[in-house]
Amino acid sequence: MPLRLPDQLPAIDILKRENIFVMDETRAHSQQIRPLRIVILNLMPLKITTETDLIRLLSNTPLQLEIYFMKLRSHTPKNTPIEHMKMFYRDSKELMQQKFDGMIVTGAPVETVPYENVDYWNEINGIFDWARKNVWSTLYLCWGAMAALYHFYNIPKYLLPKKRFGIFRTKPCDPKLPIFRGFDDTFMMPHSRHTEVKKKDIKKVPELHIIAESKEAGVSIVTSREGREFYILGHLEYAPNTLDKEYKRDLGKRDDVEMPEHYYEDDDPKKKPLVTWRSAANLFYSNWIDYYVYQETPYNIDDIH
Structure with missing residues (x-):
């Protein structure tokens, strides 16, 4: 506070x-004291897991938050009960009639598909454009980050020679930014992706600023519009066992599955994962809410409905 x-x-x-x-x-x-309104566009297949991961982090602020879940009109999830979607998710057309203080757009399991071939690409482009006008600050995560960078700035994605999979040491480029308040000189961030964006492309766009990098994982966090948008290439929101489940799920299904790096104690998958990113994750989301949403939002109670 x-x-x-x-x-x-x-x-x-x-x-x-x-x-x-x-x-x-x-x-x-x-x-004027009122709850901050946060909308989450959850594109992940295991929606209940992602909901829990994000709410866990958003709960670490004494500020009151109202959370809304947005669903697409052009895509029906296959891995979440329809009853859950009807009960907790609201149609994008309905929510896009309103304003929100903050928004989170998650990753999606379509990163190797060309953007224009994603079945909901047109709809999500409209949501990106709406967010710029009606959301004060937006977090784009993993595929959501790459898709938004492509939509707004034509930043291409590149297929990696092998999956970037593990927990990677990351360094803030400007530790004085409020988003890194309380951070150590380096922090750990989970990654699980087959594609990347490159520093050389981002550097060509004056409006984009790389604010965190990793020697192993590359560009990690990009921002634009003075904190109105953050593009996060990793998964600070991941629970301790997320990568473990993913690794063991894929073993035996493909012949290119490698153990997540810097994750298991002694690099032994028979041992429990070492949780090394939780404090950074809590700080990042708390700082985003406190310094980029709560302090900056210009919306009052009459604007948001």
């Missing part, structure tokens, strides 16, 4: 320079 301090207290300027969220009395009295 922000520190509320008397107007003109000398400590305010000092703390602000240290990247501490300080609110003076004038601003505090003008705050």
Whole structure:
């Protein structure tokens, strides 16, 4: 929560320079308290798992959040009960009549398919454009990040020689950004993907800024529009056993399955995974809510419905 301090207290300027969220009395009295509205476009096949992963991270803030789940009109999920979709998901056309403080667009199991061949590509393009006008800050995850980078900036994706699979050490490029408040010099991030975007392509677009990189995993987090959009190529939201389940699911089904890197204790899949990314994940999502959504959203109660 922000520190509320008397107007003109000398400590305010000092703390602000240290990247501490300080609110003076004038601003505090003008705050209109309402729940922040977050919409999640969940494109993952195991929707209940992804819902749980994201809500777990979003819950680590004392701010009140209202969570909405958006479903596509042009695609019917095969792995989630229709009863669940009817009960908890709302149609994209309905939700796109409203404004939201924040949005999360997940990955999808279509990363090796050309974008234009994805059956819901036209609809998701419309959602991307709507989000720019009606959502204050959006997180795009994995395939969602690559798809949005392609849609907005024509950034291509490239097929990797082998699946990028494991937990990789990542370094913030600008540790002073509020999104990295509380982070160590490096942090760990899960990756599970067959494609990538390249630094050389992103560098050609002045509006895009690479804010986290990994020597092994490459470009990890990109931002644009002063934090209105974040493109995250990994999966900070993953639960401890997600990669383990994926690895054991694919064993025996394909001959190219490799053990996830830097994941199991002593690199032994018979041992439990080492959870090395949870603190960074909690910080990242809390910082996004606190500093890019709560502090920045211009929407008031009359705007959002």
